[in-house]
Amino acid sequence: MRPEPSEPLVRETNCKTILNKSKLGDYSLNCYGGCTHGCVYCYARYMERFHPHEEPWGAFVDVKVNAVETLERQLRSAKPGSVFVSSACDGWQPIERERELTRNCCRLLVEHGFRPNCLTKNTLILRDLDVLAGHDARVAVTITTLDPAAATLWEPHASRIEERFHVLREAHAAGLETGIMFGPVLPFLSDDQASIDAFFERAAEVKVDAIWVDALNARPEVWPSVKILLERHHPDLVERYQRVLYWDRVRTAYRRGLRERVLRAAERYHLESRVSVISA
Ligand code: SF4
Helix, strand or coil: CCCCCCCCEEEEECCCCCEEECCCCCEEECCEECCCCCCCCCHHHHHHHCCCCCCCCCCEEEEECCHHHHHHHHHCCCCCCEEEECCCCCCCCCCHHHHCHHHHHHHHHHHCCCEEEEEECCHHHHHHHHHHCCCCCEEEEECCCCCHHHHHHHCCCCCCHHHHHHHHHHHHHCCCEEEEEEEEECCCCCCCHHHHHHHHHHHHHCCCCEEEEEECCCCCCHHHHHHHHHHHHCHHHHHHHHHHHHCHHHHHHHHHHHHHHHHHHHHHCCCHHHEEECCC
16 A cells, blocks of 8 residues: 655745756756655755755645746747656646646647657556647656565655556557656666566566666765665665765676666567666
């Protein structure tokens, strides 16, 4: 059973821009600041530096209430391109159900010939397949582990793993390109050959078009929360994680090994041409 998220603190804000240049495509678009999925390894935790909150990560969300009007304005002069939705939050986190900001932004993007590259851990995106279908758009989900118990620990308020595969099947059936972000791969928990093979087997089953593999990175604010989880649930792994994250030689050897296992599995399931290994 997944823990119910407690009511988050919601703060309404106004943004000056919503379509921003990005290294992760031509643009990125985030209708929210913060994310109530509350993933332990979330790289977006660093955003708290710029928008400080007393609440812990996962317990607040800033809503950019003028997101749609801002996008409308920007689209009058922006050159069409791919738009990563979203890079610093999950655009389909629970509050999106009532606010519909990501949905309406996606609608505008496709109407103006932009290509939304959607990445989520929430089945709410199924609601918006009607907006995306028939356009140049991609629907991708993140999967860090196939183990439901581990997923509940690391991604406490995101949709279940099987629900995310359901999203891929539905998106594929709707004629959309699909993808899986396999990452961050959890050292010593989801990175052995058997786990990686099982992941690729499932990816092949849902006929996914693209797979990105990312190792765990020691991005700012990530290690403290990862360490707390490990101390509680895997105390034997604390030191091993530290070595993989911070000792250069260990990290290099670890990533080489991970890359080899990923490529072996990709070959086994004939997915070599669809895999990009980002940081492994
Ligand atoms: S879903 Fe993405 S943005 Fe949201 S907490 Fe998890 S990793 Fe962070």
